[in-house]
Amino acid sequence: MTILILANYANGLFLFRKELLESFKKAGHKVIVSVPFDENVHKLRDMNVELVDTHLERHGMNPLKDLKLFASYMKIMKNTRPGVVLTYTIKPNIYGAMAAKFLRIPYVCNVTGLGTAIEGGGMLSKILVKMYSFSMSRAKKVFFQNERNLEFMKNKGVAAKNAALLPGSGVNLTEHPFREYPSENDGIRFLAVIRIMKDKGIEEYLEVAEAITSEYDNVSFDLVGEYEEDERAKYEPMIQALEEKGSIRYHGHLDTVEPVMANSHVIVHPSYHEGLSNVLLEAGACGRPVLASDVNGCKETFEEGVTGMGFKPGDSSALRDAIRKFLALSEDDRKEMGKKARLFIEKNYDRKIVISTYEQTLKEL
Known part of the structure; x- marks a missing residue:
């Protein structure tokens, strides 16, 4: 199966999800990653996953630019024909999920945090919640990383029937071994x-x-x-x-x-x-x-x-x-x-x- 992963930052994907990508490859899946290319993208390239450069502005909402992002995701999905789409962070979760929904491709979303725009309340928060609700309505699963975010969004009508909880991104206990507490002699x-x-x-x-x-x-x-x-x-x-x-x-x-x-x-x-x-x-x-x-x-x-x-x-x-x-x-x-x-x-x-x-x-x- 071809797995298409949509994210907003190459280094974040590498640091916290490289083991997940490796597990997909080990299981025989083809992995394609759509991220904005930057100085960290070589880390993903070294993992021998296929990469697609996707322009994405992590902050702010510009309707014209966001429409272009949605169109980019539609094009990528039509070209790669994935068996499933995995989305991370706000814009991939909205516009990537929306594209997968329109093309009837199974998709799984991961809400890594609600972000300032939603946490802050006001009109922008209401707009984003509505967009989340629409884009995620047919997701196979919507993962949240803490109970409060899950309940908050469910109460707003987002992922009411397909929400689940994950322990964040977890931690690689081998790469992050226990280290003896250092001496306090020097402070x-x-x-x-x-x-x-x-x-x-x-x-x-x-x-x-x-x-x-x-x-x-x-x-x-x-x-x-x-x-x-x-x-x-x-x-x-x-x-x-x-x-x-x-x-x-x-x-x-x-x-x-x-x-x-x-x-x-x-x-x-x-x-x-x-x-x-x-x-x-x-x-x-x-x-x-x-x-x-x-x-x-x-x-x-x-x-x-x-x-x-x-x-x-x-x-x-x-x-x-x-x-x-x-x-x-x-x-x-x-x-x-x-x-x-x-x-x-x-x-x-x-x-x-x-x-x-x-x-x-x-x-x-």
Whole structure:
């Protein structure tokens, strides 16, 4: 069978779903991937999957451009004649699913998160919900990554009869092995791995990094992630100023975060909303306790007070209090949280669970 996969970002597909693509190929399926070509597309090419360059703007709604995207998906499907279409992220989930629906091709959608446009409410949210409802009405399955997103959309009439829950993208426990908790002799290192944008909590993280490093001599803050281009002008000067002050170390975008994570003592994730946070899954797999926003998509990935601590999103005071509470623990307590985090991820978020669910879905087709 030919499997056509529609996504908005080559690196995201590679990092979180390469094992799924490999399982399809191993089962004898032909895999075709439609993504915008960028500097990361070679990673998919090296997997020997067929690639189709598809122009897609990840943010914003321009009716003319989105109509062109829909037409592109229609053309790709007519040319490749897939047995099933798999869609990820908002625009593929809407326009790709819509094209598959019109052409009567079986399709499976994965809602990796609701996004700012829907979470924010208002007219745009209502329009997107209607588009989701129309495009996904004949999907064989619509996967959600947390219970709240699933119930929210079902209550809005989206995927009322074909919704199912996945443990996010899962985590590859071999590529992300348990790492011994590092010595705290040289201080306690906090790390955030986030896209640099308001909704990921960058403002709170920067504010708290400055405050805590002024208060404690033995604490440092690291930051990994790429700028969201339309917010770079706001946050780049702030980060540079804090680097010069010594409050933070910015590592930029890293293809492999694991070495930096293994060298850290705790992972901070101050995001306002998530589908299911891959960063927190990888942190737990690494054996690191987490401090994360108390929102769906984050709080499922840790046990409160056992493997991590939650705090109110968008509230720098709440984040600062969580950090102080974490620092008040003994080194042995922090180390034990990390060990329990690994066990929790092994039990609930092995990526093999996701692969098995997709394989079963394809069998049902």
